[in-house]
Amino acid sequence: xxxxxxxxxxxxxxxxxxxxxxxxxxxxxxxxxxxxxxxxxxxxxxxxxxxxxxxxxxxxxxxxxxxxxxxxxxxxxxxxxxxxxxxxxxxxxxxxxxxxxxxxxxxxxxxxxxxxxxxxxxxxxxxxxxxxxxxxxxxxxxxxxxxxxxxxxxxxxxxxxxxxxxxxxxxxxxxxxxxxxxxxxxxxxxxxxxxxxxxxxxxxxxxxxxxxxxxxxxxxxxxxxxxxxxxxxxxxxxxxxxxxxxxxxxxxxxxxxxxxxxxxxxxxxxxxxxxxxxxxxxxxxxxx
Amino acid sequence: xxxxxxxxxxxxxxxxxxxxxxxxxxxxxxxxxxxxxxxxxxxxxxxxxxxxxxxxxxxxxxxxxxxxxxxxxxxxxxxxxxxxxxxxxxxxxxxxxxxxxxxxxxxx
Numbered sequence: 001x002x003x004x005x006x007x008x009x010x011x012x013x014x015x016x017x018x019x020x021x022x023x024x025x026x027x028x029x030x031x032x033x034x035x036x037x038x039x040x041x042x043x044x045x046x047x048x049x050x051x052x053x054x055x056x057x058x059x060x061x062x063x064x065x066x067x068x069x070x071x072x073x074x075x076x077x078x079x080x081x082x083x084x085x086x087x088x089x090x091x092x093x094x095x096x097x098x099x100x101x102x103x104x105x106x107x108x109x110x111x112x113x114x115x116x117x118x119x120x121x122x123x124x125x126x127x128x129x130x131x132x133x134x135x136x137x138x139x140x141x142x143x144x145x146x147x148x149x150x151x152x153x154x155x156x157x158x159x160x161x162x163x164x165x166x167x168x169x170x171x172x173x174x175x176x177x178x179x180x181x182x183x184x185x186x187x188x189x190x191x192x193x194x195x196x197x198x199x200x201x202x203x204x205x206x207x208x209x210x211x212x213x214x215x216x217x218x219x220x221x222x223x224x225x226x227x228x229x230x231x232x233x234x235x236x237x238x239x240x241x242x243x244x245x246x247x248x249x250x251x252x253x254x255x256x257x258x259x260x261x262x263x264x265x266x267x268x269x270x271x272x273x274x275x276x277x278x279x280x281x282x283x284x285x286x287x288x
Numbered sequence: 289x290x291x292x293x294x295x296x297x298x299x300x301x302x303x304x305x306x307x308x309x310x311x312x313x314x315x316x317x318x319x320x321x322x323x324x325x326x327x328x329x330x331x332x333x334x335x336x337x338x339x340x341x342x343x344x345x346x347x348x349x350x351x352x353x354x355x356x357x358x359x360x361x362x363x364x365x366x367x368x369x370x371x372x373x374x375x376x377x378x379x380x381x382x383x384x385x386x387x388x389x390x391x392x393x394x395x396x
Contacts, residue, residue, distance in 0.1 A: 076297075078295060078297040078311060078313070083295070084293070084295070084313065084315045084360060087293045087295070087315065088290045088293065088315060091290060091291065091293075092290075
């Protein structure tokens with residue numbers, strides 16, 4: 001599928017596209033551009049050396065693979081389409097819900113203080129549940145166990161808004177998970193990442209490791225990091241979760257996808273968090 | 289549903305006579321009144337029907353908004369800054385609610 005001849009043809013087309021777009025001068029057409037991500041004055045790290053043992057050499061944020069127009073949407077909190085949902089979630093934070101009559105604010109006080117750095121450390125091993133938790137799992141654990149409220153659906157606007165609000169408090173901070181505690185989960189995730197699935201018989205690595213920087217149809221393949229989720233995707237014309245993206249990729253290769261919130265997707269999330277450590281959290285980001 | 293929330297982008301300061309760009313957004317479902325629910329009944333119209341911006345008490349920009357405008361209406365306009373003052377925005381809902389926001393502009 002990614003043979004030499006096809007590579008050359010798409011290179012010519014992409015070169016023309018990038019010349020018009022005004023992307024990196026001098027660098028190979030396939031590489032991510034050299035633009036700098038500054039959001040309302042705050043500098044965000046989008047390029048960092050990978051740790052030893054990482055299949056990637058240099059980590060590049062997905063932002064570096066997007067067109068300047070898409071990049072611009074993320075650089076301005078007014079233009080960023082997710083911020084409307086983040087504003088709504090701020091209200092929800094302070095509203096009591098469930099049988100215990102508690103709001104998030106009752107225990108966690110000011111979200112802009114208590115949630116600093118939280119998203120950067122996810123996924124996390126949850127001792128009580130004996131499994132790895134994504135942020136969504138933790139939100140629902142608080143809701144069902146402490147608030148006596150109903151769990152939110154993984155992809156609901158409530159959940160997306162709340163995880164975007166919490167994630168925003170880690171924006172600019174490096175992704176930094178507990179490698180040791182999560183070791184078996186990361187190993188499981190790495191296994192899945194390198195397994196070929198579906199009718200097209202592709203693994204995550206085939207695209208995001210072997211071919212990042214290459215054009216797949218009209219899409220500039222990134223390294224597939226999770227540092228910006230939940231993200232607004234132009235394709236979705238809406239904001240979505242990392243597990244939704246995983247499902248989309250599996251649908252694309254005509255495989256039977258795992259479920260959002262499943263052990264498999266959580267393991268995958270843990271592996272790509274491990275693989276992306278050092279890059280800044282960009283939640284809520286804007287992608288294609 | 290959740291209460292509509294306005295957002296605006298206005299420069300903090302400008303020179304006298306400078307033309308500035310003002311961007312506004314309000315989260316609102318803008319139910320057009322054309323949609324039907326599962327049982328086939330019309331979902332009643334509920335939209336922002338008017339937007340007014342005033343500067344130093346004087347109206348500088350207004351929009352009569354119709355049901356064709358979709359959710360979370362984005363309204364952008366330019367204006368000349370005569371002097372320092374307060375830019376006041378008001379969005380009126382069909383149900384009579386008025387959502388407001390004010391931003392001050394200093395002279396650079």
